[in-house]
Amino acid sequence: MPDLFQYTWIVWIVITVACVVMELITLHLLFLMVAAGSLIGGLGTRLLGADWWVQVLSAAVLSGLLVFLIRPLLWRVLVKGRDVHLTNVDALSGMGARATVAFVDGAGFAKLANGETWTARLDDAHESVTVPPGARLSVVAIDGATAVVAPAPHPITAPDSTKG
Known part of the structure; x- marks a missing residue:
């Protein structure tokens, strides 16, 4: 019987692609941060040979940091100076x-x-x-x-x- 945890890299790729697709629909930078956390934290630790729980933990921590620290800064830069046009x-x-x-x-x-x-x-x-x-x-x-x-x-x- 094969070890199913050797295929966790596929799970990280699927999560990343799904988050990028959701980001393209919403355009709020939230899913982009989760995608980056999954790719860097999850897949990155998988490639370093870490256990599945370390992969999940690092993806969650990195996604949380990106959402709460980087996203507000990016949002301010992207929205700054935008004229409000009533429609x-x-x-x-x-x-x-x-x-x-x-x-x-x-x-x-x-x-x-x-x-x-x-x-x-x-x-x-x-x-x-x-x-x-x-x-x-x-x-x-x-x-x-x-x-x-x-x-x-x-x-x-x-x-x-x-x-x-």
């Missing part, structure tokens, strides 16, 4: 809009500055405000498929210096 619904908050119809009971339709027409309702602080068609609005939030809007403040115009 989808998050980008709509604060956007200007125009009422397309008169609001009845605080509800109506608004055409946003990006060209989309949304079902809209006035926010709680402005529920009793009358909104005629064409009125300027500002998107406060998005609630499901409804834009929560508030009347936009009128732009401040600079005083005319030509008049005396």
Whole structure:
């Protein structure tokens, strides 16, 4: 009967490949650290002729060190300086809009500055405000498929210096 522990190198290769595949799916550097720990700690000690329990222990310790010490440093370097760009619904908050119809009971339709027409309702602080068609609005939030809007403040115009 063959000694099954002589094939532990195959196990370390499989664990490493599986972790690399998982890293490619998640892109959080976690599985990459575990893959490195398995490859260096597990397979490395196997090639040095260590027992199976030493291989497992060294792979676990090295993976833990990489996850808790190296990963945060790498993550900071990779994410540092990255501009935060709001997308989808998050980008709509604060956007200007125009009422397309008169609001009845605080509800109506608004055409946003990006060209989309949304079902809209006035926010709680402005529920009793009358909104005629064409009125300027500002998107406060998005609630499901409804834009929560508030009347936009009128732009401040600079005083005319030509008049005396």
